[in-house]
Every structure is written in C-alpha cells, then in structure tokens.
Amino acid sequence: MTIEIPQAFWLYFTFFALLFLDGIWCMLATRNMVRVLIGIEILMKSVTFFLIVAGFLAGRMALAQALVITVIVIEVVVVVVIAGVILGFFRKRDSLDVSNTREMKG
Amino acid sequence: MSDLLLLVPFAAVVLLNLLPKRARAAGTWIAFAVLALEAAAAFAERFGYAGEPAWSPLGAVFGFHVAPDGLSGLLLLCAGLVGITALLVAQKTLRETRERFFFANLVLVALVGINGIAMVRDLFSLYVFVEVTAVATFILVALDSFTEGRGTEALEGAWKYILLSVIASVLMLLAVAFLLLSAGDTSLEAARGALAARDPLAWIAIALFLCGLFVKGALVPFHGWLADAYTAAPAPVSVFMAGIVTKASGIFALLRIASSTLNGATPGREILLVVGAVTILVGAFLALSQKNMKRMLAYSSVSQMGYIALALGGDLRLGILAAGLHFFNHAISKAQLFTNAAAIERELGTLDMDQMGGLGSRMPVTAGTSAVATLSIAGLPPLAGFWSKLLIVLALWNVGEYGFAVVAVLASLVTLAYFLSLQRRVFFGKRDERWAAVRETTPGLWVPAVALALVTIALGVGFPFALEILLGGGA
Amino acid sequence: MIWFTVLLVLLVLAALWASMASALLRATLALALTSALLAVVLFAFGATLAAVLELSVCAGLITVVLVSVTSLTQPRSLKEQAADRKRRLRRFWPLPFVLIAAGVGLSFVKVPVDIVMRLPAGDGxxxxxxxxxxxxxxxxxxxxxxxxxxxxxxxxxxxxx
Missing domain, CATH: 1.20.5 (Single alpha-helices involved in coiled-coils or other helix-helix interfaces)
Structure with missing residues (x-):
C-alpha cells in the first residue's frame, strides 16, 4: 500500500484542530462520566496525530514514534484509572451524572 | 548515583510487594528508609554527584540522561521530609493495614516521579514523570473511598483532579509537538536554542507547556480542582499533595523551565507576573471566606504559588533563588499545617472551623506549631517565610516592577488576616462543651509537626548561613 | 494525496460520531473506529510500530475497558440517558456545524508561520x-x-x- 503523503503543515493542522475541538466539546457539553471519558480519548487521538505529523515534518519520525508509543502506554493507564473512578462512583451513587450529586460546596 | 535516585525507590516498591501478606505492616519501614535516603541524598549532592557516573556500574546499564543540580537538591530534601511526615500521619489516620500498605507503595511510585522531575532535562521526559506522579496521586486521593461510611467526595475530588490533569497533559504534549517542529528535538537545550533564535513555533511550544504547568500547579484561572482534591483526600494524602506533589509537578517544573530556557525574555516574563499577581490575590480572598480548615489551607496554597510565579517574573538570578526558597519554606509549612489539620480532625472528627474554638489550652503543641507555620507563611520575621518573601520583593524591585512588588507586600497582609482568623476560630475564644474531653493528639502526629516547625525556625534564624550553602551549591 | 485527505476526513467523521451517538455502546464502538482509522494514518506516515500499538491497545484494550464500564452501569444509565436525550440534543446539535465552519475557515487562512519540510535525515x-x-x-x-x-x-x- 502506498499512499502519497502531502507535506502541507496547514492541512494537518486543520484536521488536528477539528479533532481537538470535537474532543473538547464532547468533554465539556456532557454530564455523563463515560462520555467525558470518550471526549478525553478523542483529545488524546488528536494529540497523537499531531505528534506524528510534527515528527514527520521535522524529519524525526523515529523519535516521534518513540514518543507516541510512550503516550499510548500512559493513555491506557489513565483510562483504566478513570474507569475505576467511574465504577466506584456508580456503585455508591447509582448514577453516571456528575453534576447533580455535588456534595462539596465552594 | 543520580540513577540510584530513580532505581532505589522503584526497587523498594518491588520489594514491598514481594513481602508475605503478614509482613506488610513492615513495608512502611522500607518506605521510611527510602525517604530518609532521599533527604540524605540532597546533601550528598554537595559532594559532587553531578559529575558522575564514571564509577557507577549502574550508569553503564541504565543510560538515563539526567542532570541534577542545586535546585534538584532542594526538591529532594523537600520530598524526603514531606514524605516521612505523610507516612507518619498515615500510621495514625488510615485505619486498615491494606490502606497503609497501598499508601506506602503509591508514595514511593510518586517519589520516583518527583525524582525524575527533579533531574530530567528533556521536555517529553518531564511530561512523562509529571504524569507518573499525577497517576499515583489520582489513586491516592481515592484511596479510602471504598471503606464504609465514606461518601463520594473523594471520588469527586479525584475526578476533578483527573480532568484538569488530562487537559494539562494534552497542552504539554502539544508543546512537545511544537518544539519538535521548531527545533527537531525535545531537549530543554534545543528549546533554549530555538527560543534564542526567536522562532515563533518555539514560543508557542513554551507557552503551551507553561499553561499545562499552570494547571498542574493550580495557578488562577486553573485553580478549581485543588481545593476539592485537597479537602476530599484522606489526611496523609493532603499532606503529601500539598507538601510536594503539586509543588513538584507544577511549580518545580515551572522553575526548571524558567531557569533553563527563558533567560528572562519579555513575553514569558509578563505572563508570569500577571498570572502570579492574580493568583496571589484570588487565592488569598478565597481563603478568607472558607469555613473548612483544609479548604482554607488549600486556597492559601494557591495564593502562595502565585508568589513563586511572580518571583520568576522578576530579576532572573535572584528570582530563581527566591522562588526556590519560597518553594521550600512553603512546602515545609504547608505539610505541617495539614498535619495539624489531621490532628484536629482525628481528635474532633470535624474540620468545620465554626464549631471549634478554645482548643489552644487543650492542644497546646498543635496550637503552637500551627502558629509558627502560619506566621512564617504570612512572612513575619525572623521565620523562614519572611526571608523568601523579602527576596521575592527584591527580585521584583531590581527590575523596576514596583507595582507588583507592592502587590506582593500588601497581599501578605491578607495572608496574615486569614491565618489570624484561622488561629482565632480554632485555638482561641470560647470552647464548646463538646470538646471538654479533648486532649493533645498522639505523639505520632505532633512529633512531625514539631520537627517541621523547628526546620522553619532554624532556617529563619540561621538564614544567612543557609543562603551561603545554597549559593555555594550553585542554585 | 486525495486519498489521504479522504482518510483524514473519515477520521474526523468517526470522532464526531463517537461524540454524538446517543447510545453509549455505539459511541464506544465509534471511538474504536476512530482509533483504527488513526492507526491507518500512522501506518501511512511510516510509523508502523506506533500504528500496531494504537490498533491493539487503543482500538482493542481501551474499547474493552469502555465496553465493560458501559455494560456494568447499563440498567440505570439507560434510564438516565433517556431522560437526558433532549438536553443532549440541545447541547450537541451545533457541534457538526461548528466543525464544518472551523474546517472551512481554517482552510482559507494563510499559514502565518512558514514550515519547511526537512529531509528525513539519519534519524535511525x-x-x-x-x-x-x-x-x-x-x-x-x-x-x-x-x-x-x-x-x-x-x-x-x-x-x-
């Protein structure tokens, strides 16, 4: 499989920005914890994409790849920890909604 | 030798988990030993491990690219002292052996992260170690949320902390990508070069990374998570977080970046000044209106972190020295105040300051030590906090930022106001008859508080001598 | 060139689906699709090892975690979702339009910084x-x-x- 890769920074930046915007929106516009987690994941996808693009344009593919591998490992652990928090919250509250169960006052 | 700072705590974690289940209570002693070594290593640095690693057999196997310096030594000492305090507090406040065991393990994991932050010279590795520390801390905040009778506050505190941390991570990774585009490498050396060459991409990179660190260090406008996480976390975790985690992963990384890349150049300097001043004021006024003791201490932390950002915006050489000192003083005093809070919570079962009063005669040691720490943070001579604030004001004055210097001085008055209000509400005034039977807390909680208060006093009184050592260490 | 752009458009569409899908399970699967597409993109860039890891770990492992969380919280969360549907719609309907506007807007912007593609030197x-x-x-x-x-x-x- 050979795909011709364009060498245009702005093209990639546009797509990165769209993914990023989508992730942020998904994270902020919902009250369901699982959806927030999905938003976080979309954000991480956008960053992974941008790191590889940066490595490609800078001619440091191997370095960028090494960084991305580390990022993916960290991402998994963070997701597992978040999942644990969500499940714990659900077991105590029987709800996935963060906003209407606030026990803390400012 | 600097490799050992990463490998020894790691080996200790492995060792802890090889212990048979019955011997787990002994695991804490291993953690104590590691933390004591950590504090000792801060002084060993003076005898030249920065040169390394020709004689180190491990250096040949583990080619970690780390470079400790005077600033690292400061962080190591803080981490050692605060870690020991947190472990002592854990012995008296966490009920189950299982929780204490996990606490010791996670503190050690976070410690490796902190040591990494202290020594790395690479933007991406810095991110990795900040993340290691953060993940260990997420779990610590939620540590006792499954024991009976606990609500979901701890989980909610952890949740907020995680969300803000993820946003910080994303910003830092973007910074790494921009630096890669600009300089083709991720080391701080490369960043410095690209910044000197006035590459706009490098400026974007550093600005994004600083934003990420502002979130981690809970500077205004990113301070929302801190009070919830500190208040909801179990007592020893608040001590550990307030004393070292937030400081290392936000503030120390900020210090490192400012000292090794910024060179006091303009856009970065102004951002630090404004963010610092706003943080000081917002944090101080939020602290003024709190009822919960831990929440007040948390907002006070926010406010004091503003001083460090402000110092970095001043005269660079003096600013870094002042910031480093303030960092150390505040870490020690805040760890001590959270220990005091743990003692009060253990004896009274509440942290609501409106229900307290007149505890001074019942808990004289707690009252005395907390007075030392609060006065030091408020900047009264001859305590340690006075000197670091003086240096911060000087660092601002030297470069002609008179307005910000005045803000720094005036905000000290607000600090004094909320801390006096804390003292008055908790230790003076009329005592509720509910607390008639309250006695001084166990030695397990007041001994570390006294030790930390002595550090504050000693550093304050012997300040010229301490400054000599610090300057000699090349800070 | 055109195929690569189409691939990137698909990637964004999959991410959009993941954030808009009304059923959590479907959103999770859409996220797995996003990961898989990203793996293809990484592969096209020549980052083969990272692509494999993205496919196995993100599209695989994380999906498993998310699906288990979703199904463990299912009965209650379904009710919550039904109650929440109207509000979700109100909050999410602008998203596709915002994305389209942002995409069009950004493609008209002249690049403010000049980025020169460097030759892939001996990076190893x-x-x-x-x-x-x-x-x-x-x-x-x-x-x-x-x-x-x-x-x-x-x-x-x-x-x-």
Whole structure:
C-alpha cells in the first residue's frame, strides 16, 4: 500500500484542530462520566496525530514514534484509572451524572 | 548515583510487594528508609554527584540522561521530609493495614516521579514523570473511598483532579509537538536554542507547556480542582499533595523551565507576573471566606504559588533563588499545617472551623506549631517565610516592577488576616462543651509537626548561613 | 494525496460520531473506529510500530475497558440517558456545524508561520531510539504501568462489608 503523503503543515493542522475541538466539546457539553471519558480519548487521538505529523515534518519520525508509543502506554493507564473512578462512583451513587450529586460546596 | 535516585525507590516498591501478606505492616519501614535516603541524598549532592557516573556500574546499564543540580537538591530534601511526615500521619489516620500498605507503595511510585522531575532535562521526559506522579496521586486521593461510611467526595475530588490533569497533559504534549517542529528535538537545550533564535513555533511550544504547568500547579484561572482534591483526600494524602506533589509537578517544573530556557525574555516574563499577581490575590480572598480548615489551607496554597510565579517574573538570578526558597519554606509549612489539620480532625472528627474554638489550652503543641507555620507563611520575621518573601520583593524591585512588588507586600497582609482568623476560630475564644474531653493528639502526629516547625525556625534564624550553602551549591 | 485527505476526513467523521451517538455502546464502538482509522494514518506516515500499538491497545484494550464500564452501569444509565436525550440534543446539535465552519475557515487562512519540510535525515530506527536514547521514558512507562496495577487494586475493589 502506498499512499502519497502531502507535506502541507496547514492541512494537518486543520484536521488536528477539528479533532481537538470535537474532543473538547464532547468533554465539556456532557454530564455523563463515560462520555467525558470518550471526549478525553478523542483529545488524546488528536494529540497523537499531531505528534506524528510534527515528527514527520521535522524529519524525526523515529523519535516521534518513540514518543507516541510512550503516550499510548500512559493513555491506557489513565483510562483504566478513570474507569475505576467511574465504577466506584456508580456503585455508591447509582448514577453516571456528575453534576447533580455535588456534595462539596465552594 | 543520580540513577540510584530513580532505581532505589522503584526497587523498594518491588520489594514491598514481594513481602508475605503478614509482613506488610513492615513495608512502611522500607518506605521510611527510602525517604530518609532521599533527604540524605540532597546533601550528598554537595559532594559532587553531578559529575558522575564514571564509577557507577549502574550508569553503564541504565543510560538515563539526567542532570541534577542545586535546585534538584532542594526538591529532594523537600520530598524526603514531606514524605516521612505523610507516612507518619498515615500510621495514625488510615485505619486498615491494606490502606497503609497501598499508601506506602503509591508514595514511593510518586517519589520516583518527583525524582525524575527533579533531574530530567528533556521536555517529553518531564511530561512523562509529571504524569507518573499525577497517576499515583489520582489513586491516592481515592484511596479510602471504598471503606464504609465514606461518601463520594473523594471520588469527586479525584475526578476533578483527573480532568484538569488530562487537559494539562494534552497542552504539554502539544508543546512537545511544537518544539519538535521548531527545533527537531525535545531537549530543554534545543528549546533554549530555538527560543534564542526567536522562532515563533518555539514560543508557542513554551507557552503551551507553561499553561499545562499552570494547571498542574493550580495557578488562577486553573485553580478549581485543588481545593476539592485537597479537602476530599484522606489526611496523609493532603499532606503529601500539598507538601510536594503539586509543588513538584507544577511549580518545580515551572522553575526548571524558567531557569533553563527563558533567560528572562519579555513575553514569558509578563505572563508570569500577571498570572502570579492574580493568583496571589484570588487565592488569598478565597481563603478568607472558607469555613473548612483544609479548604482554607488549600486556597492559601494557591495564593502562595502565585508568589513563586511572580518571583520568576522578576530579576532572573535572584528570582530563581527566591522562588526556590519560597518553594521550600512553603512546602515545609504547608505539610505541617495539614498535619495539624489531621490532628484536629482525628481528635474532633470535624474540620468545620465554626464549631471549634478554645482548643489552644487543650492542644497546646498543635496550637503552637500551627502558629509558627502560619506566621512564617504570612512572612513575619525572623521565620523562614519572611526571608523568601523579602527576596521575592527584591527580585521584583531590581527590575523596576514596583507595582507588583507592592502587590506582593500588601497581599501578605491578607495572608496574615486569614491565618489570624484561622488561629482565632480554632485555638482561641470560647470552647464548646463538646470538646471538654479533648486532649493533645498522639505523639505520632505532633512529633512531625514539631520537627517541621523547628526546620522553619532554624532556617529563619540561621538564614544567612543557609543562603551561603545554597549559593555555594550553585542554585 | 486525495486519498489521504479522504482518510483524514473519515477520521474526523468517526470522532464526531463517537461524540454524538446517543447510545453509549455505539459511541464506544465509534471511538474504536476512530482509533483504527488513526492507526491507518500512522501506518501511512511510516510509523508502523506506533500504528500496531494504537490498533491493539487503543482500538482493542481501551474499547474493552469502555465496553465493560458501559455494560456494568447499563440498567440505570439507560434510564438516565433517556431522560437526558433532549438536553443532549440541545447541547450537541451545533457541534457538526461548528466543525464544518472551523474546517472551512481554517482552510482559507494563510499559514502565518512558514514550515519547511526537512529531509528525513539519519534519524535511525524507532527501536534504537526508544531503547538507547529514550530509556528514561521506558522507565517511566514501567512506573506508570505499576501505578496502574495499584489503581486496579485500589479502585476496582468491592465495598468493604
């Protein structure tokens, strides 16, 4: 499989920005914890994409790849920890909604 | 030798988990030993491990690219002292052996992260170690949320902390990508070069990374998570977080970046000044209106972190020295105040300051030590906090930022106001008859508080001598 | 060139689906699709090792975690979702339009900074880079996995009786 890769920074930046915007929106516009987690994941996808693009344009593919591998490992652990928090919250509250169960006052 | 700072705590974690289940209570002693070594290593640095690693057999196997310096030594000492305090507090406040065991393990994991932050010279590795520390801390905040009778506050505190941390991570990774585009490498050396060459991409990179660190260090406008996480976390975790985690992963990384890349150049300097001043004021006024003791201490932390950002915006050489000192003083005093809070919570079962009063005669040691720490943070001579604030004001004055210097001085008055209000509400005034039977807390909680208060006093009184050592260490 | 752009458009569409889908399970699967598409993109860039990891770990492992969370919280959360549908719609309907507007807007912007593609110099193999230059990051990976193990032990625990 050979795909011709364009060498245009702005093209990639546009797509990165769209993914990023989508992730942020998904994270902020919902009250369901699982959806927030999905938003976080979309954000991480956008960053992974941008790191590889940066490595490609800078001619440091191997370095960028090494960084991305580390990022993916960290991402998994963070997701597992978040999942644990969500499940714990659900077991105590029987709800996935963060906003209407606030026990803390400012 | 600097490799050992990463490998020894790691080996200790492995060792802890090889212990048979019955011997787990002994695991804490291993953690104590590691933390004591950590504090000792801060002084060993003076005898030249920065040169390394020709004689180190491990250096040949583990080619970690780390470079400790005077600033690292400061962080190591803080981490050692605060870690020991947190472990002592854990012995008296966490009920189950299982929780204490996990606490010791996670503190050690976070410690490796902190040591990494202290020594790395690479933007991406810095991110990795900040993340290691953060993940260990997420779990610590939620540590006792499954024991009976606990609500979901701890989980909610952890949740907020995680969300803000993820946003910080994303910003830092973007910074790494921009630096890669600009300089083709991720080391701080490369960043410095690209910044000197006035590459706009490098400026974007550093600005994004600083934003990420502002979130981690809970500077205004990113301070929302801190009070919830500190208040909801179990007592020893608040001590550990307030004393070292937030400081290392936000503030120390900020210090490192400012000292090794910024060179006091303009856009970065102004951002630090404004963010610092706003943080000081917002944090101080939020602290003024709190009822919960831990929440007040948390907002006070926010406010004091503003001083460090402000110092970095001043005269660079003096600013870094002042910031480093303030960092150390505040870490020690805040760890001590959270220990005091743990003692009060253990004896009274509440942290609501409106229900307290007149505890001074019942808990004289707690009252005395907390007075030392609060006065030091408020900047009264001859305590340690006075000197670091003086240096911060000087660092601002030297470069002609008179307005910000005045803000720094005036905000000290607000600090004094909320801390006096804390003292008055908790230790003076009329005592509720509910607390008639309250006695001084166990030695397990007041001994570390006294030790930390002595550090504050000693550093304050012997300040010229301490400054000599610090300057000699090349800070 | 055109195929690559189409691939990127698909990637964004999959992410959009993941954030808009009304059923959580479907959103999770859309996220897996996003990961898989990203893996293809990484592969096209020549980052084969990262692509494999993205496919197996993100599209595989994380999806498993998310699906289990969704199904463990299912009966209650379904009710919540039904009650929440109207409000979700109100909050999410602008998103596609915002994305389209942003995409069109950005494609008209002239690039403010000039980025010159550098020749892929002797950058070396990713395995060599990871094992010899980025050992510290590998160590960090081991540590964070260790922290993750403790996370599972602490957080996935049944309530004490």
């Amino acid at each position: 193999d990713v395995r060599t880079v990871l094992w010899s230059l980025r050992q510290l990051d590998l160590f960090g990976q081991i540590l964070i996995l260790l922290a993750g193990v403790f996370g599972v032990l602490v957080l996935f625990r049944k309530e004490a009786k």
